[in-house]
Amino acid sequence: MIFIDACFRKKTPYTPVWMMRQAGRYLPEYMEVRNRAGDFLTLCKNPKMACEVTLQPVDILNVDAAILFSDILVVPLEMGMDLRFEKGEGPIFDHPLKNREDLKALKVEEAALRLDYVYEAIKLIREKLDRDKALIGFCGAPWTLATYMVEGRGTKTYSLVKKLLYTDPDFMHTLLRKVTEVLKLYLQKQIASGVNAVMIFDSWASALEESAYFEFSWKYMKEISSFLKKRNPEIPIILFPKGISGYLDKIDGDFDVFGVDWSTPIKLAKDKLFDKYVLQGNMEPMRLYNKDAIKEGVERIVEVMGKKEGHIFNLGHGILPDVPVENAKYFIDLVHEMTKR
Numbered sequence: 617m618i619f620i621d622a623c624f625r626k627k628t629p630y631t632p633v634w635m636m637r638q639a640g641r642y643l644p645e646y647m648e649v650r651n652r653a654g655d656f657l658t659l660c661k662n663p664k665m666a667c668e669v670t671l672q673p674v675d676i677l678n679v680d681a682a683i684l685f686s687d688i689l690v691v692p693l694e695m696g697m698d699l700r701f702e703k704g705e706g707p708i709f710d711h712p713l714k715n716r717e718d719l720k721a722l723k724v725e726e727a728a729l730r731l732d733y734v735y736e737a738i739k740l741i742r743e744k745l746d747r748d749k750a751l752i753g754f755c756g757a758p759w760t761l762a763t764y765m766v767e768g769r770g771t772k773t774y775s776l777v778k779k780l781l782y783t784d785p786d787f788m789h790t791l792l793r794k795v796t797e798v799l800k801l802y803l804q805k806q807i808a809s810g811v812n813a814v815m816i817f818d819s820w821a822s823a824l825e826e827s828a829y830f831e832f833s834w835k836y837m838k839e840i841s842s843f844l845k846k847r848n849p850e851i852p853i854i855l856f857p858k859g860i861s862g863y864l865d866k867i868d869g870d871f872d873v874f875g876v877d878w879s880t881p882i883k884l885a886k887d888k889l890f891d892k893y894v895l896q897g898n899m900e901p902m903r904l905y906n907k908d909a910i911k912e913g914v915e916r917i918v919e920v921m922g923k924k925e926g927h928i929f930n931l932g933h934g935i936l937p938d939v940p941v942e943n944a945k946y947f948i949d950l951v952h953e954m955t956k957r
């Protein structure tokens with residue numbers, strides 16, 4: 617698989633490319649299945665439909681990897697929290713974590729078992745996906761999940777979770793440890809079910825100052841990563857901490873690919889990390905609205921990364937729901953064409 621070879625810096629005929637959130641609302645084919653499912657969580661819990669939408673971007677856009685269709689928040693859901701997705705508002709937990717009793721009630725082993733619909737979807741997808749295409753499994757970082765579990769919803773200020781972090785660090789660490797334990801079991805089961813690579817999304821990384829970031833987030837990402845590496849050295853691990861370009865000097869750990877977000881100059885990431893890690897990224901997703909902007913964006917990244925090993929093309933965050941499919945296709949084709957060896 618070209619994508620897996622690229623994760624290990626092996627020679628490939630071109631730079632592989634996929635897009636974060638590639639299975640989603642910009643595809644009319646996705647909307648058709650989602651409407652059939654009724655709502656988003658039902659779609660996540662239905663292995664057949666999850667399989668169908670996972671394969672759509674591979675068939676329609678010819679990306680080099682499929683990413684499992686699910687959501688990072690099914691983990692807190694199966695730990696026992698009530699999750700709903702509200703139109704226009706995104707995810708909501710009606711009973712966010714408030715005290716130690718709430719913490720105690722969170723399930724660990726049981727949560728990993730209750731996520732069986734994810735493992736079923738993976739088995740189906742791996743059966744149907746072209747042998748040359750990789751299937752990427754994923755989870756949210758403990759810090760990002762904990763943020764949702766404490767705040768109850770997306771936040772701009774992170775005030776509840778950060779107040780907790782500075783007033784009761786022990787509470788935060790207990791929560792993060794519990795989530796970390798579930799994620800180790802969860803990703804190990806995803807691997808056993810057939811995923812070829814795993815990615816950990818730390819979408820709220822930039823909420824933390826440097827010392828807090830390494831104490832409350834990166835440490836746990838690394839712990840999951842070395843747990844998996846010991847057991848499955850052949851499965852590449854991608855870590856994506858969003859918005860921490862100021863902290864790159866301190867990045868370390870046993871993983872393979874560093875996901876570069878759009879706000880980090882790729883040249884900076886290359887200077888700081890390329891010796892140790894393959895880089896993935898990082899075209900600004902908004903460029904997808906305009907073909908000239910796409911061309912310029914791809915050219916600038918190729919200029920820095922070259923047509924050679926050590927790079928996987930991607931966006932620097934997820935594709936947005938109103939991007940024309942034609943432009944997404946243009947992006948993928950252009951990367952394949954421009955990076956041909």
Ligand code: CP3
Pocket residue numbers: 635636637638639640641650656683684685686687688689701705706707754756770817819934
């Ligand atoms: O194609 C893929 O990338 C695979 C599937 C995937 C989804 N969510 C599907 C989804 C993945 C990898 C995620 C990860 C995810 N979910 C993250 C981390 C990545 C990032 O974007 O930073 C986060 C923070 C979430 C939490 C989440 N899920 C939010 C904030 C929302 C609402 C977003 C919005 O714009 O409404 C979701 C819902 C969601 N997850 C959708 C999809 C396709 C849209 C749901 C719908 O169909 O209405």
